[in-house]
Amino acid sequence: MKAKAETLQDARGTAGHDTRTDEGCPLHWFDTDRGAFEDLERRIAEHPAGFFASADFEPAGACATREAQFASVDLPEHPTAPQVHADHLLHDVFRHVMPVASPTFIGHMTSSLPSFMPALAKIVAALNQNVVKLETSGALTGLERQVVGMLHRLVYGCGDAFYAQWLHDPEHSLGAFCAGGTTANLAALWASRNNLLRARDGFAGLHSAGLVAALRHYGYDGLAIVVSERGHYSLRKAADVLGIGRDNLVPVGVDADGRMRVDLLRGTLHDLQQRNIRPLAIVGIAGSTETGAVDPLDAIADVAEAFDCHFHVDAAWGGATLLSARERGRFAGIERADSVVIDAHKQFYVPMGAGMVLFRDPAWTQDIIQHANYIVRKGSVDLGRHTLEGSRGAAAVMLYANLHLLGRRGLATLIETGIDNARYFAGLIEQQPDFELDSRPQLCILTYRYVPEAARAALASPATPPERREQLQQALDALTIDIQEMQREAGRSFVSRTQLTSSQWAGRAIAVFRVVLANPDTTHEILQAVLAEQRELAGKSGKLAAVMRHSSK
Numbered sequence: 001m002k003a004k005a006e007t008l009q010d011a012r013g014t015a016g017h018d019t020r021t022d023e024g025c026p027l028h029w030f031d032t033d034r035g036a037f038e039d040l041e042r043r044i045a046e047h048p049a050g051f052f053a054s055a056d057f058e059p060a061g062a063c064a065t066r067e068a069q070f071a072s073v074d075l076p077e078h079p080t081a082p083q084v085h086a087d088h089l090l091h092d093v094f095r096h097v098m099p100v101a102s103p104t105f106i107g108h109m110t111s112s113l114p115s116f117m118p119a120l121a122k123i124v125a126a127l128n129q130n131v132v133k134l135e136t137s138g139a140l141t142g143l144e145r146q147v148v149g150m151l152h153r154l155v156y157g158c159g160d161a162f163y164a165q166w167l168h169d170p171e172h173s174l175g176a177f178c179a180g181g182t183t184a185n186l187a188a189l190w191a192s193r194n195n196l197l198r199a200r201d202g203f204a205g206l207h208s209a210g211l212v213a214a215l216r217h218y219g220y221d222g223l224a225i226v227v228s229e230r231g232h233y234s235l236r237k238a239a240d241v242l243g244i245g246r247d248n249l250v251p252v253g254v255d256a257d258g259r260m261r262v263d264l265l266r267g268t269l270h271d272l273q274q275r276n277i278r279p280l281a282i283v284g285i286a287g288s289t290e291t292g293a294v295d296p297l298d299a300i301a302d303v304a305e306a307f308d309c310h311f312h313v314d315a316a317w318g319g320a321t322l323l324s325a326r327e328r329g330r331f332a333g334i335e336r337a338d339s340v341v342i343d344a345h346k347q348f349y350v351p352m353g354a355g356m357v358l359f360r361d362p363a364w365t366q367d368i369i370q371h372a373n374y375i376v377r378k379g380s381v382d383l384g385r386h387t388l389e390g391s392r393g394a395a396a397v398m399l400y401a402n403l404h405l406l407g408r409r410g411l412a413t414l415i416e417t418g419i420d421n422a423r424y425f426a427g428l429i430e431q432q433p434d435f436e437l438d439s440r441p442q443l444c445i446l447t448y449r450y451v452p453e454a455a456r457a458a459l460a461s462p463a464t465p466p467e468r469r470e471q472l473q474q475a476l477d478a479l480t481i482d483i484q485e486m487q488r489e490a491g492r493s494f495v496s497r498t499q500l501t502s503s504q505w506a507g508r509a510i511a512v513f514r515v516v517l518a519n520p521d522t523t524h525e526i527l528q529a530v531l532a533e534q535r536e537l538a539g540k541s542g543k544l545a546a547v548m549r550h551s552s553k
């Protein structure tokens with residue numbers, strides 16, 4: 001193999017081709033030549049927020065898709081020198097990603113991580129364990145079961161004897177790690193569907209005979225999943241994949257705080273009963289994606305019990321709030337759920353790719369359990385017997401590390417800081433004459449919009465006719481979208497946006513800014529600056545004129 005210096009020189013001289021010959025095993029070509037990537041690692045992984053704030057990073061236009069740059073579909077024939085590829089990655093890719101670890105990036109659920117995480121992730125990648133089976137994961141199988149058990153106890157609070165009996169029982173499972181909330185919701189509803197239409201009276205069970213035979217045997221005209229209108233779109237995918245049909249994901253209306261209305265839920269269930277549609281699950285949301293609203297879980301649990309229905313809680317975002325003694329009361333009733341989804345890659349501050357489903361009853365996976373002769377054999381403790389996914393990485397190690405290094409207290413501090421920041425920001429918005437708070441934060445998410453004073457006055461005035469009111473709302477929607485896009489392009493800070501039915505405006509769907517305050521480094525000064533920037537951008541927006549026109553008499 002050639003010396004590193006010679007390789008790089010060759011590489012430059014041949015337009016990026018590494019002229020090393022095909023000597024030796026390709027996997028070992030870089031055994032002595034990793035310098036370029038180690039340098040990148042130092043510049044990025046050791047302090048991502050610093051990288052995002054550095055001259056190496058180019059925030060403006062970061063949302064552009066850069067399709068022209070990624071247009072070629074020709075597979076590289078020749079090896080590229082590591083330095084050339086590292087330079088390419090830095091200049092053409094990494095410097096144009098989104099600065100999610102930046103404290104001014106407050107628009108999405110993806111935030112910064114504890115500083116030890118990149119090093120740990122590197123170890124996990126290097127070990128390359130596959131937790132689908134014991135033979136490729138060793139101690140990690142037990143570790144993952146333990147972590148699932150810790151989260152199970154956080155939700156359900158069962159006693160020591162329960163965990164002594166079930167935690168490592170190969171035929172049972174307290175839950176499973178998944179790629180994220182989407183697969184976790186699907187896994188929960190998969191288990192629920194198979195349990196509902198299980199084998200009995202000579203019928204082999206839905207898992208073997210399929211949905212059509214199962215409906216015929218049980219005498220139902222269809223299945224439904226019931227969730228508030230604020231349910232995450234992953235539930236729509238689950239309804240589709242499970243053969244239930246997207247139209248049978250039945251939405252229930254929400255109250256002024258975005259929480260499921262239990263009176264409407266009862267009505268929905270009666271209606272389904274009359275149509276002979278069996279609700280496969282009622283889903284309560286513990287931290288809705290758009291506003292962080294927490295459904296009245298205890299009351300929903302009562303209804304689920306009355307209708308003998310599976311109660312699933314989507315706590316993908318909010319679940320970590322259970323760590324906070326101060327805040328967990330909002331989730332009263334979650335312990336009555338048959339299944340719960342919590343994402344580790346959200347408020348447990350673990351890198352992307354880690355969600356979890358938890359089952360109250362350890363026997364709940366009996367109707368999804370799988371076997372194969374070369375792997376996940378009968379009687380084995382292989383995790384893959386109880387999971388939707390096959391090969392999986394050891395994401396549990398990262399949650400295990402956060403649980404130990406930050407502890408419940410440290411994680412609760414992060415949760416409480418986010419909620420405190422959201423309350424502060426809501427108060428700040430309410431003090432402004434030209435901003436309107438749309439959703440009061442229950443967790444660390446809130447929505448609001450910019451409404452110039454003249455527009456606020458026009459909307460508040462009973463003398464404003466309905467047509468002008470609607471024209472003004474449309475102009476405000478356009479202004480909100482424009483400000484959000486201008487702010488994103490400017491690259492100093494980032495908020496997201498959504499369209500939500502607003503109880504303030506008689507159920508009209510309005511465009512709003514959406515803020516997720518999960519980064520503890522987001523200061524009050526940053527939040528003040530975000531409003532100042534939005535006000536300034538509004539002044540420059542071409543959409544402001546229409547707002548002002550419809551605001552004046």
Ligand SMILES: Cc1ncc(COP(=O)(O)O)c(C=O)c1O
Pocket residue numbers: 109179180181182183185232234285287288289314315316317343355
């Ligand atoms: C409430 C809720 N459920 C499910 C999901 C899906 O999670 P993921 O994107 O990890 O698949 C999300 C994601 O934002 C969510 O907010």
